[in-house]
Amino acid sequence: MSSDERIYRLVFEYYEARILYGYYKYGENLPSISKICAVFHMAPATVRAGLSVLEKQGYIKIDARKASKVIYKSNPEMRRRSAAEYFVPRKKAIQDLLMSSELLFESCRVLELNQSNFGEWEKFRPSFEQNTDHTVPVTFQFCLMALRALDNSLILNLYWEVLRFLKFPYLAEDEMRNIRQENFEGKSKSECIVMLTGYFKDCFHKSVKRLFDFIDEAQREFELEQTETFSFQWNIYRQRPQFCYTLVCSVIRDIKNGIYTKGSFLPSLPKMAKYYKVSVSTVRRSLSILSSAGLTKSFQGKGTQVLPEAVQADIGRPEIQDGLRMYQESLQLLKLTIKNVLLRTLGCAPDTQKQKFAKRFSELVKAEKGYLCIEICLAFIEEECPLSGIKECYRKLRELTAWGYPFAVHRLKDEAYYEAFQKIMEHAAGHLGRDEISGFADCLEMLLQQEEKNIREIAVD
Structure with a gap:
C-alpha cells in the first residue's frame, strides 16, 4: 500500500469507526472537508479520497455542495455487536499496546509540548475556548499538536498506526462538554498546557476503564471468549515501494554483520530473489540503491561486489535522501524512548540473557x-522486552537504522570522532557490566543524540 493510500485511509477508518459505533447516526452530517483538512493536516484531495471510500462502503452520501450525510442504518444492538467483535479479540493486544504507548509517546509529548511553535498553538487554542463543532475530540487534537511539533513523520506514522489499532480514542465524545467549562481566558500557553495535560490523562484513563468494562460485559453477552487473537503491526508509510526499501536494509545489515564480506560478490539475482522472497526486479532496483549508497558496485557479466572500502553515498538520489531521512527520524524516536525501554527490558530479562x-x-x-x-x-x-508493542516498534527501528551504516563507516575514519565514539561505548560497556542499567541507558541516549545531530548536518549539507 502506498503512502498516499495509507494516509487517506486514516480518514476513512476514523469516520468508519465513528459511524459503526454510533457517534454519527443515520441522517447526520460529517464535518465539512475544510474542517477535516484543518484537523488532520491533509490536502482536500486526500480527504475526498477517504470520503469516497466511505461512500463506496455504503456509509455516507457525498454531495458536492453540502456536507456528506450518513446513510448507514444501525440500531444499538448492531452497534454494540460491531464493537464487541472488534475489541474482544484484541483485549490482550490492546492492554499490551497501551503499556507500550506510555513508553513510546509520553516522553515525546513532554518534550514537544514545551517546544511546539506559537503558530500551531494559536490555531489549536480556539478548539477548547469556543463552543465550536468539534471535528475530532480536543484531547485527540492536543496529542497531535504535541507530536507534530517534533517534525518527525515516522513518529506521527507510529501514532496513527497505534490509533488505528486501538480505535477507542476515535470514539471519545463526553469530554467535549466538560472541557468547554474550563476557563482558559487570560492564561499563558504553559498554564493551558499543564491544565490540558492533566485533563488528557484523566479522560484517557476513564476511556480505558469504560473500554475494558465493555469488553468484559461483551465477552459474556456475545460468547466471544474463544475468539481469535490479534497483534499490533506497524506499517510504515513510504513514497516508494516497501519491498525495495526493506531489501536494501536487509542487505546492509548482512554486509554490516559480515554475512557478505568486503570484496566478495553477492549471490546472483535469482538466488537473492529466492532467499529474500522478492521479485528479481525488486532485487535489481535494490542493488542500484546499494550502489548509490556507496556499498556495492555491479560489473557487467560478473555480478555485484561488496566494495572493500565504502565510497561516498550519492546524497542527491531520492532513495538515498529518503533512507537518510528515515534514519534520522528513527534516531530521534530512539533517543526519546531508549532509556525507558531499556529500563523496562533489562529489569525483566533473565540474568543469563543479560549477562x-x-x-x-x-x-x-x-x-x-x-x-x-x-x-x-x-x-x-x-x-x-515483555511488551509485544515495543518489540514490533523496535524491530522496525532496527531495520531502519541500517541506513546509517554507509555514513558511519566514513565518520569513523575521522580520528577525533572515533575517539569520542569509542569513549562513550567503553563507558556504556562498563555500566552494563556492573549492571548499572540507568548509566548504560544514559550513554546510549547520548550516543543517539550525537548521531542524530551528525545526520541532520549531512542532510542539510
Whole structure:
C-alpha cells in the first residue's frame, strides 16, 4: 500500500469507526472537508479520497455542495455487536499496546509540548475556548499538536498506526462538554498546557476503564471468549515501494554483520530473489540503491561486489535522501524512548540473557566494532522486552537504522570522532557490566543524540 493510500485511509477508518459505533447516526452530517483538512493536516484531495471510500462502503452520501450525510442504518444492538467483535479479540493486544504507548509517546509529548511553535498553538487554542463543532475530540487534537511539533513523520506514522489499532480514542465524545467549562481566558500557553495535560490523562484513563468494562460485559453477552487473537503491526508509510526499501536494509545489515564480506560478490539475482522472497526486479532496483549508497558496485557479466572500502553515498538520489531521512527520524524516536525501554527490558530479562548481552556488547567494543552495538541493543530489546508493542516498534527501528551504516563507516575514519565514539561505548560497556542499567541507558541516549545531530548536518549539507 502506498503512502498516499495509507494516509487517506486514516480518514476513512476514523469516520468508519465513528459511524459503526454510533457517534454519527443515520441522517447526520460529517464535518465539512475544510474542517477535516484543518484537523488532520491533509490536502482536500486526500480527504475526498477517504470520503469516497466511505461512500463506496455504503456509509455516507457525498454531495458536492453540502456536507456528506450518513446513510448507514444501525440500531444499538448492531452497534454494540460491531464493537464487541472488534475489541474482544484484541483485549490482550490492546492492554499490551497501551503499556507500550506510555513508553513510546509520553516522553515525546513532554518534550514537544514545551517546544511546539506559537503558530500551531494559536490555531489549536480556539478548539477548547469556543463552543465550536468539534471535528475530532480536543484531547485527540492536543496529542497531535504535541507530536507534530517534533517534525518527525515516522513518529506521527507510529501514532496513527497505534490509533488505528486501538480505535477507542476515535470514539471519545463526553469530554467535549466538560472541557468547554474550563476557563482558559487570560492564561499563558504553559498554564493551558499543564491544565490540558492533566485533563488528557484523566479522560484517557476513564476511556480505558469504560473500554475494558465493555469488553468484559461483551465477552459474556456475545460468547466471544474463544475468539481469535490479534497483534499490533506497524506499517510504515513510504513514497516508494516497501519491498525495495526493506531489501536494501536487509542487505546492509548482512554486509554490516559480515554475512557478505568486503570484496566478495553477492549471490546472483535469482538466488537473492529466492532467499529474500522478492521479485528479481525488486532485487535489481535494490542493488542500484546499494550502489548509490556507496556499498556495492555491479560489473557487467560478473555480478555485484561488496566494495572493500565504502565510497561516498550519492546524497542527491531520492532513495538515498529518503533512507537518510528515515534514519534520522528513527534516531530521534530512539533517543526519546531508549532509556525507558531499556529500563523496562533489562529489569525483566533473565540474568543469563543479560549477562550474555553484556558480554557480547563488551566484546564488540574491545574489538573496535562499536558501530554494531546499537544493532545488538535493538535485537536484545526485540527478543527480551515483555511488551509485544515495543518489540514490533523496535524491530522496525532496527531495520531502519541500517541506513546509517554507509555514513558511519566514513565518520569513523575521522580520528577525533572515533575517539569520542569509542569513549562513550567503553563507558556504556562498563555500566552494563556492573549492571548499572540507568548509566548504560544514559550513554546510549547520548550516543543517539550525537548521531542524530551528525545526520541532520549531512542532510542539510
